[in-house]
Amino acid sequence: xxxxxxxxxxxxxxxxxxxxxxxxxxxxxxxxxxxxxxxxxxxxxxxxxxxxxxxxxxxxxxxxxxxxxxxxxxxxxxxxxxxxxxxxxxxxxxxxxxxxxxxxxxxxxxxxxxxxxxxxxxxxxxxxxxxxxxxxxxxxxxxxxxxxxxxxxxxxxxxxxxxxxxxxxxxxxxxxxxxxxxxxxxxxxxxxxxxxxxxxxxxxxxxxxxxxxxxxxxxxxxxxxxxxxxxxxxxxxxxxxxxxxxxxxxxxxxxxxxxxxxxxxxxxxxxxxxxxxxxxxxxxxxxxxxxxxxxxxxxxxxxxxxxxxxxxxxxxxxxxxxxxxxxxxxxxxxxxxxxxxxxxxxxxxxxxxxxxxxxxxxxxxxxxxxxxxxxxxxxxxxxxxxxxxxxx
Numbered sequence: 001x002x003x004x005x006x007x008x009x010x011x012x013x014x015x016x017x018x019x020x021x022x023x024x025x026x027x028x029x030x031x032x033x034x035x036x037x038x039x040x041x042x043x044x045x046x047x048x049x050x051x052x053x054x055x056x057x058x059x060x061x062x063x064x065x066x067x068x069x070x071x072x073x074x075x076x077x078x079x080x081x082x083x084x085x086x087x088x089x090x091x092x093x094x095x096x097x098x099x100x101x102x103x104x105x106x107x108x109x110x111x112x113x114x115x116x117x118x119x120x121x122x123x124x125x126x127x128x129x130x131x132x133x134x135x136x137x138x139x140x141x142x143x144x145x146x147x148x149x150x151x152x153x154x155x156x157x158x159x160x161x162x163x164x165x166x167x168x169x170x171x172x173x174x175x176x177x178x179x180x181x182x183x184x185x186x187x188x189x190x191x192x193x194x195x196x197x198x199x200x201x202x203x204x205x206x207x208x209x210x211x212x213x214x215x216x217x218x219x220x221x222x223x224x225x226x227x228x229x230x231x232x233x234x235x236x237x238x239x240x241x242x243x244x245x246x247x248x249x250x251x252x253x254x255x256x257x258x259x260x261x262x263x264x265x266x267x268x269x270x271x272x273x274x275x276x277x278x279x280x281x282x283x284x285x286x287x288x289x290x291x292x293x294x295x296x297x298x299x300x301x302x303x304x305x306x307x308x309x310x311x312x313x314x315x316x317x318x319x320x321x322x323x324x325x326x327x328x329x330x331x332x333x334x335x336x337x338x339x340x341x342x343x344x345x346x347x348x349x350x351x352x353x354x355x356x357x358x359x360x361x362x363x364x365x366x367x368x369x370x371x372x373x374x375x376x377x378x379x380x381x382x383x384x385x386x387x388x389x390x391x392x
Contacts, residue, residue: 008247014073015044027217034066048080054090062094062305064147067135071214074243083241083273088135094305103144105302107342114164116156120344124173127161128154133180134214139268139309141301146179165199172203182211182218186226193230210238216252228259236264236295240274242282250290257291264295275311277322284331293330299337313348321350325366
């Protein structure tokens with residue numbers, strides 16, 4: 001085994017060893033057999049009281065419970081602190097609301113210009129094309145509209161959204177999200193992408209998806225060939241822990257990469273999941289071996305019922321400090337927080353500019369050593385300077 005393949009182990013079938021390979025590798029079979037109830041899960045996991053209450057109450061009031069059999073094989077049956085298990089098994093803490101938490105922390109509803117279409121940034125839009133996912137993350141930013149049990153229901157009007165895009169020539173970038181766009185059938189994806197491609201000022205289309213992690217069987221060769229026809233197309237996946245990157249996921253991502261699709265990853269910083277420099281470093285190293293560039297590390301949004309998963313920003317800054325200089329530069333994600341209420345993404349970085357002294361900037365490198373860098377004059381070649389390389 002080469003070092004590139006190290007630790008990409010097959011998830012196997014776990015409790016479903018009796019199922020044929022043909023069924024197991026059928027993404028529709030995986031969706032039909034998702035685990036959605038206390039009775040199903042209690043027979044396979046040793047549950048805590050918090051998990052039992054969460055499954056009974058939180059999954060019926062806040063965000064539905066659904067886990068594909070494939071992803072369920074990655075959960076530890078005995079350990080409630082398993083970092084994969086913490087992401088998908090509800091807990092009673094979800095029923096609590098901190099005073100600063102919100103139902104719509106990113107302020108998407110206020111920027112919805114057509115049903116399902118959010119226009120916040122000047123040149124790009126977010127197009128929510130479905131409210132369903134293969135499995136449901138317990139920290140979901142859109143739990144108010146995703147899964148069918150939240151306080152709102154997502155309405156999508158493709159015709160009105162496309163009419164808006166035709167009229168607004170400043171929009172050059174469309175991000176498809178939801179829910180998960182890759183749960184749409186091949187036919188619906190072909191139609192939607194084709195209609196977007198007809199709009200001359202749309203330069204790129206992006207897809208945000210967790211299907212490669214929850215349901216790698218969906219990434220069929222037919223789907224990858226379909227997506228190939230709509231370049232330039234970019235895909236951002238969502239993995240939070242190295243254990244989520246199995247051989248099945250690696251192979252699915254490889255099919256996308258072979259179709260010429262640039263791949264990025266967006267992680268959420270979560271308590272008990274990836275809240276250490278070692279966990280994040282293991283994740284980003286494994287991602288780049290799977291041909292995925294780490295893109296964002298998100299501070300967990302202020303969504304209701306997620307305080308038990310939220311990591312202080314100060315700890316996130318320390319994790320970033322432990323990455324920069326200690327791993328490949330392009331493997332370091334940008335740590336960001338979404339400004340509560342609709343402020344958009346705000347970068348969070350360790351402080352490397354210590355101060356200024358004598359016209360020089362004091363810079364601190366990853367080892368904590370100080371360096372001086374002469375601060376350029378504001379008007380190069382002006383009254384106080386001369387053209388480079390020439391005598392006055």
